[in-house]
Amino acid sequence: MNPATTFPVHGVFSAAATPVLADGAPDHESFASHARALLAEGCDGIALLGTTGEANSFSLMQRRQLLEHVIAAGVEPKRLLPGTSQTNVADTVALTRHALDAGVAASVVLPPFYYKGVSDEGLFRFYAEVIEGVASDSLRVVLYHIPPIAQVGISLELTARLREAFPGIIIGVKDSSGKLESMAAFASAFENFAVLAGADPLMLPLLRAGGAGCITSSSNLIARHLRVVFDNWFDPQKAAEVEAAQGRINAWRDLSNAYVQLPTIKAMLAKRRGHDGWTRVRPPLVELTADEIATVWARMGELEAADNV
Template sequence: MTNPTSNLPISGVFCASATPILEDGTPDHSAFAAHCHALLQDGCDGIALLGTTGEANSFSIAQRQALLEQVIAAGIDPQRLLPGTSQTNVADTVTLMRHAVEAGVKATVVLPPFYYKGVSDEGLFRFYAEAIEGVGRDDLRVVLYHIPPIAQVGLSLELVGRLLEAFPGIVVGIKDSSGKLDSMQAFASSFANFSVLAGADPFMLPLLRSGGAGCITSSSNLIGKHLRVVFDHWHDPAEAARVDKAQERINAWRDLSNAYVQLPTIKAMLARRRNHPGWTRVRPPLVELGQAELDKVWSQMAELEAQDNV
């Protein structure tokens, strides 16, 4: 049975990957490459590196470029990568986007400029238009990034429609991290041949049923195998029980990842999963979990892993 998402420009389970950090505060290229290989083995279709979960805005442009270059050098197919390429100004955004396209990535994920609040759709259109035109390549593919809870600058249906009209074949999708299913469904129903990707794991299944394309999520750092089951079988009535069970596991793991501040918690969970204590490090202004919190998270992880094996 053919998956209904197969004709969309981008579809599947993409991990909003966390970034391991060395003691000097720079990205740990070796640990990151190993993590990316493990994510693909776990069932992820690709990796959306250097997004919110990847602490992109806590790294320099050079550090971001180097992380992308090194993970490709470590054997990850660039066509499985969706790097975040946003800055609050057009010039630096163009630099990151062009570098990613030249590296051969599948698409770039582009936040709106988020420093100024209350800006107009016209201003946001000009930002995206200048960035796309500044790259000036027909092989550029852009996934818009709608995350108003963090950026405090959202993307309207009208703006997305205007960008699709102005840049057909270049603007190909949107990651919706609004936390609102009706927002995701509105994007999916409003635009044909447009990939709408859920930014939170529990929303992938209902979004797929509404014409969505999959997900880019933080918990997929840990539960790619469960998301794989849902994505591959959601449309097959004969697999309904299997899908429901996988969705239950997804929700349980997501709940644990939100037990404390999400990003340090995800990294604490990865420290246990990868048997690498350095994964707990985060960049300022984030702060890692304390030992009592680590102990509690790791204990609950053990319980979830036991339940996964039942």
């Protein structure tokens, strides 16, 4: 039995990118198609409206509508982990309550990220007011630790205090620190607590350290390789298969970082999904140049050929 499947949330979740129309609004039809494809390619679920999903570039209404549409398009809400945080309590409560009412598995909640150097006491008050504002024992929250972007992190002490104050609600953390030691510390500190890697190459070592899986950007493109790793990492007889899949994961991740990551991921999706509209990003992000896209697509062809050998 896979030890990671004992956690309240576990597996391969895609930090799904959000296609946008020419007017900048989310492209509901293309996103729903992408979500269905990700599930067919091996994802356990979709973590929509996170960093890769450009959540903070959309209005509250746009975020609610995207979630509603993907569910209406046939994606089971229990396979969704939407990001529901804003920099203020009221909007975070509204988005989180909406997601809960829609039946999602859990909400992924960033700390308020505008003010820097805030204390754990301040962060505890934010999360406590959100949880008390939603006011439901059915609420499930995955904390989002991404100090390279938010510059406001989630400490072990804050996590412990929240779990004690709100038992059963704080079920895990997405750790996008990029540091395996941070992820392993979360995994060793708490029982029945899902630690999800935010970087594709780190899922395997995190699983070995007691983690629960991943929420990653490259899974928009390489879910099947992550699936091999997650399903077989604990089986010595599958070690060679796992290491081969890990090598492919690392190569695709390197390509996704060839330029600014999010526009690169979307350029890669334009080729994979056969839809040039995928290259669009929302300000302040900027699309790759035509030459950069050509370079990325050429390298994709090489990786796809190697994958199919």
